[in-house]
Amino acid sequence: TCAFAGQKKVLAAYEEAVKCGYSGARAGRLHTPHGVFDTPMFMPVGTQATVKAVSPRELKEMGAQIILSNTYHLYLRPGTELVAEAGGLHRFMDWDGGILTDSGGFQVFSLGPLRKITEEGAAFRSHIDGSTQFLSPEIAIKAQMNLGADIIMAFDECIPYPAEYQYAKLSTERTTRWAERSQKAHTRSGQALFAIVQGGMYQDLRRVSANDLVSLDFPGYGIGGLSVGEPKPVMYEMLEQTVPLLPENKPRYLMGVGTPDCLVEAVRYGIDMFDCVFPTRVARNGTAMTKSGRLVVKNAAYAKDFLPIDENCGCYACQNFSRAYIRHLLKADEIFGLRLTTIHNLYFLLDFTKKMRQAILEDRFLSFREEFLAQYCK
Ligand SMILES: CCCSCc1cc(N)cc2c(=O)[nH]c(N)nc12
Numbered sequence: 001t002c003a004f005a006g007q008k009k010v011l012a013a014y015e016e017a018v019k020c021g022y023s024g025a026r027a028g029r030l031h032t033p034h035g036v037f038d039t040p041m042f043m044p045v046g047t048q049a050t051v052k053a054v055s056p057r058e059l060k061e062m063g064a065q066i067i068l069s070n071t072y073h074l075y076l077r078p079g080t081e082l083v084a085e086a087g088g089l090h091r092f093m094d095w096d097g098g099i100l101t102d103s104g105g106f107q108v109f110s111l112g113p114l115r116k117i118t119e120e121g122a123a124f125r126s127h128i129d130g131s132t133q134f135l136s137p138e139i140a141i142k143a144q145m146n147l148g149a150d151i152i153m154a155f156d157e158c159i160p161y162p163a164e165y166q167y168a169k170l171s172t173e174r175t176t177r178w179a180e181r182s183q184k185a186h187t188r189s190g191q192a193l194f195a196i197v198q199g200g201m202y203q204d205l206r207r208v209s210a211n212d213l214v215s216l217d218f219p220g221y222g223i224g225g226l227s228v229g230e231p232k233p234v235m236y237e238m239l240e241q242t243v244p245l246l247p248e249n250k251p252r253y254l255m256g257v258g259t260p261d262c263l264v265e266a267v268r269y270g271i272d273m274f275d276c277v278f279p280t281r282v283a284r285n286g287t288a289m290t291k292s293g294r295l296v297v298k299n300a301a302y303a304k305d306f307l308p309i310d311e312n313c314g315c316y317a318c319q320n321f322s323r324a325y326i327r328h329l330l331k332a333d334e335i336f337g338l339r340l341t342t343i344h345n346l347y348f349l350l351d352f353t354k355k356m357r358q359a360i361l362e363d364r365f366l367s368f369r370e371e372f373l374a375q376y377c378k
């Protein structure tokens with residue numbers, strides 16, 4: 001077990017990672033106040049304190065361990081003090097597994113009409129009522145302490161893509177100063193604060209960001225500023241530059257990723273944790289994820305297809321319903337249709353990360369990766 005002695009605020013201890021042959025693929029266990037969880041792991045996104053269309057009981061049944069929520073959204077509505085009064089986010093949404101909250105920076109830049117970024121923080125207009133709002137490292141950390149997640153994120157700027165080198169440099173340096181302010185503002189014991197590596201698509205800035213944040217000694221590290229429209233090879237190159245600089249005995253979380261091909265490549269570089277809205281978002285427009293790629297179950301081709309989405313899938317949708325039935329529900333705008341595609345897509349990614357873990361433990365990850373990519377990318 002990796003020593004976390006002295007990390008008085010940290011409960012996300014990282015058990016000895018089991019390494020697998022090539023590079024950094026590893027299987028680990030993440031300790032939190034709400035349980036010990038297996039990595040690599042996919043974390044379903046529950047932006048507004050619910051993973052859209054599925055219940056906490058269904059999430060537990062499909063093997064979800066940690067789910068995500070967004071400080072930006074909950075800060076604007078219903079307010080993080082209200083959630084604290086309700087007993088915290090776990091109680092509020094009746095979820096007894098792990099919770100990770102994002103710090104709000106990304107959502108400010110991607111959602112609200114941005115007003116201004118200064119050294120102090122980010123001024124923006126609420127996407128809900130247009131009111132003028134402001135987030136800083138101190139406000140974001142206080143909000144996350146109110147929510148009471150097991151893992152919280154430092155306040156950062158997700159650098160847009162593409163970005164000029166000079167802008168990326170100044171922004172990355174500011175994110176490091178914001179990480180230090182986040183650390184000083186974080187006073188809630190039993191809660192782990194992760195820093196977020198930035199640097200745009202510049203190798204040297206990625207290395208500087210990683211080294212500076214590692215020297216501030218966080219219990220875990222998010223890798224941000226990726227999956228923002230860059231080509232996949234560029235994302236992989238940034239991982240290659242960044243991951244080896246992060247401590248082996250601490251969790252690495254690739255933010256906002258993604259599709260199964262990206263997950264298997266990122267695990268190869270040594271990533272442990274993933275989140276992405278993709279599986280739940282595409283489910284809502286009738287697209288199912290399979291090991292051979294996407295299946296648009298809404299298409300006419302499946303009108304009389306009485307097979308399940310995936311005959312080898314153990315999810316509630318595939319065990320009980322046909323493509324024809326799910327297509328019928330989607331065409332009829334029946335909510336149950338979206339629930340079934342969402343259940344399948346979440347199960348698919350949760351099961352995929354479980355299969356990657358097993359492959360690593362059995363020291364056959366590379367052949368698992370080859371076989372998967374051969375089928376998925378065909
Ligand atoms: C619930 C959503 C969590 S991940 C959101 C996200 C996604 C992506 N792609 C990048 C970033 C980033 O750079 N910083 C932060 N805070 N968040 C990011």
Ligand SMILES: [Zn+2]
Nearest residue numbers: 313315318344
């Ligand atoms: Zn299924």
